[in-house]
């Protein structure tokens with residue numbers, strides 16, 4: 409391949425892009441841990457992690473080695489045949505959450521949600537899906553129907569019938585919404601795109617009880633909150649609740665595209681041919697997944713996320729800025745809600761070589777790799793303090 413200049417890269421991508429992405433004029437070519445480097449060698453601190461994919465940091469040596477080795481052995485194999493890497497990953501995943509021993513593999517977050525919803529319908533023989541307001545569950549038709557924000561839904565109606573939305577953290581509304589026609593209630597126990605909102609203990613426990621009483625299944629979407637991000641393997645483990653279906657993807661395989669659904673004993677009728685995926689459970693992604701889970705364990709990343717998240721949030725709460733309405737989150741899934749739109753502040757952070765995300769219009773979302781160092785967190789805090797005490801509201 410001929411080496412492309414910076415100008416050529418931007419010109420080619422701009423000419424051929426689908427148009428679906430608001431592009432930033434930076435070309436990243438390399439990463440290591442929580443750092444990214446652009447084509448000119450300029451260093452950035454990544455507090456976005458590709459929307460929560462790079463929990464292990466970029467170019468994790470364990471994942472890189474597993475990919476290199478497996479790619480010379482076997483890359484693809486349909487799940488009708490057995491495979492050593494898949495078995496190893498199933499064994500690991502089947503012990504992460506007590507009670508969820510079965511696993512379905514796919515390739516993305518939205519596919520894991522699609523699968524969970526199909527499993528709930530085929531299992532219960534019911535059509536209804538209840539989701540929460542502000543929820544984000546993905547962009548394909550079934551998951552989009554569970555996603556709340558009209559920004560994602562508009563222009564794509566009619567969506568899938570049978571869906572309804574209830575206010576988050578409201579037990580009474582949930583109690584009314586879940587009926588004998590409900591297949592499942594789907595919930596992010598920490599809402600990501602919706603603004604970094606943490607579910608109340610009583611709410612998640614009530615959701616479990618109400619679903620049990622009515623014969624509905626509980627789906628927890630941990631596509632963003634999973635794999636150590638919030639200080640435990642999965643955020644739902646804070647609640648002493650076991651869902652029937654747990655959706656995951658994003659950081660599951662250390663950055664390699666992969667999704668999965670963990671499946672509990674109440675889920676029935678998953679028989680050959682009912683659902684499937686061509687790429688699901690391929691040996692290459694599974695090898696990366698095994699390496700990623702081993703690295704999370706070896707580096708005790710859930711504990712690191714809990715400790716670093718506490719440190720970060722404590723310090724954020726000490727920033728004396730009239731702009732800040734609230735700091736909230738769990739582990740290294742952190743939201744800073746401002747009294748104004750966050751876009752100018754994100755732009756200013758980027759100009760100072762820190763990448764962060766929004767969550768809705770007024771919340772800055774920080775999803776750094778869990779391997780971020782305390783020095784890097786201090787640098788983030790210094791920069792945030794400077795940016796949030798400057799007045800950018802006019803920009």
Ligand SMILES: *Cc1c(COP(=O)(O)O)cnc(C)c1O
Pocket residue numbers: 459516517518519521544545546547596600601629630631632633657658
């Ligand atoms: C990102 C995300 C999805 C969708 O994942 P994709 O891989 O982009 O399809 C679903 N649910 C949640 C909670 C997410 O954060």
